[in-house]
Amino acid sequence: MQLSNYEEFPTQLPIVIEDNLFLYPFMISPIFLSKKEDIDAASFAIEKNSLLFMTTTKDGFEDSRDKDSLHTIGVIGSIMRKVHMPDGRVKILFQGLAKGEIVSDIENIDIEDVLFQASMINLIENEPYQELKVHALIGVLNEKLQQLSKIQNYIPADLLKTISETDEPYRIADLVASVLKISKTDAYEIYKEQNIEERLMQLIDIIISEIESARVEKEIRSKVHTKIEQSNKEYFLKEQIKEINKELGSDSQRDEEIEEFRNKLEEIKPHISKDTYKEVSKQLDRFARMHPDSGDSQQIHTYLEWVFELPFGKLTSKSLKVSDVKRELDNDHFSLVKPKDRIVEFFSVRELANR
Structure with a gap:
């Protein structure tokens, strides 16, 4: 019809x-x-x-x-x-x-x-237009559309050919608008515009915006890809180092822990005797030389943790009473009557000496 x-x-x-x-x-x-x-x-x-x-x-x-x-x-x-x-x-x-x-x-x-x-x-009839200006706008439109087609695959290959073979600017505007990813409202605003020069410029602006958006998206994807590759590389390197350290009997986490033990030993040095310092230092050196999976290593590790949990140098103004010592021992330790008596006697003598 x-x-x-x-x-x-x-x-x-x-x-x-x-x-x-x-x-x-x-x-x-x-x-x-x-x-x-x-x-x-x-x-x-x-x-x-x-x-x-x-x-x-x-x-x-x-x-x-x-x-x-x-x-x-x-x-x-x-x-x-x-x-x-x-x-x-x-x-x-x-x-x-x-x-x-x-x-x-x-x-x-x-x-x-x-x-x-x-x-x-x-x-609605098409309005007359200035051919020279409209043809120039179509040239820009075609150029930008070709740029967009190289980075976005939704532009049909035959569209560019159709545009180059068509001398009807209103039809070209409709063809281009039909393939762009724009909302229904935006499509209508372009469609109802009767001034073909204005319509073509609106389409050019949309395509330029699409090109810029695609460029930024590509740049972001590239950065993310590079970051992921770098993260994967670092992960595999760390895993390799971890395996090498295991083969050598050491790992970075254990080295950090040994260093932390040494720092704690230096912190409590002013508050312990020379013999105590010498013994703890000796056990720490043994621990550093041992394979982490050996049984002796686990025992020495437990010993060192216990030593550094003791409150060396942390004094309190609260006086210690023999009755408090006896109550704490009875609460925390069932039986063991003789050892507890010896401890109570020790604090009793100490209290008498301080008087």
């Missing part, structure tokens, strides 16, 4: 609302209809050999069908085929033919239980 059959516009056409796909005049697209109003509108158009007006709802008005909730500019087209699906939906093959606009209130049509919406639709 051609628009030449409808030389007089505006004319009343049935309306179908499609929110899942933004359509353009050049497109031939399968559309799935589930709402009764849309199915009846398609059935009426086929039965009467009528054109159809396809539009979308505004954001936030997906469940409304009045004029205020719809984008008034859409696509005039025809139905090439209609198929009833097993799930109750209807699939139509819609061919876009021209840009159109709703110019009257939307009417609810009821013809023998066929219920659909219709409105007066006017054909």
Whole structure:
């Protein structure tokens, strides 16, 4: 069906609302209809050999069908085929033919239980333009689109060829807009713009933004990849060093612990006797030379931990009473009467000596 059959516009056409796909005049697209109003509108158009007006709802008005909730500019087209699906939906093959606009209130049509919406639709003609400036803009658009196609794989290869072979700027703008990843609202704002120079500049800005976004994304991925590689490299090197140290009978964690023991020994040195310092230092040297998995190594490690947990040099102003010593010994140690008596005697003599 051609628009030449409808030389007089505006004319009343049935309306179908499609929110899942933004359509353009050049497109031939399968559309799935589930709402009764849309199915009846398609059935009426086929039965009467009528054109159809396809539009979308505004954001936030997906469940409304009045004029205020719809984008008034859409696509005039025809139905090439209609198929009833097993799930109750209807699939139509819609061919876009021209840009159109709703110019009257939307009417609810009821013809023998066929219920659909219709409105007066006017054909939107392309505005004249300055060829020199528009061709220059198309050149920039084509150049930027080629740059984008090299870093994003969603740009069809045949699109660039079609653009180079087409001398219709409005069609070029629609073709490019149809492949860009833009929202329904942004697509509509570009589509409704009648000044072709402005439309082309909007598309160029979007493509430049896409190129920059892709460049930054690639840079981030590269940095992340490099960081992961470096982390993996460091991890494997550390594991190798750990295995080598195990073979040599040492590891960095154990070396750090030995160094910590030596520091603690120096801290308590002023508060212990020379013989005590000499003995602890001797055991620490033995521990450093031993294989970490040997039994003696574990025993000496326990001994060193016990030594450094003793409160050397940590004095308290609280006086120690023999009765306190006896109570603590009875609470903490069952039986062992004679050893506990010897300890109590020691503190008793000490207390008497201090007096």
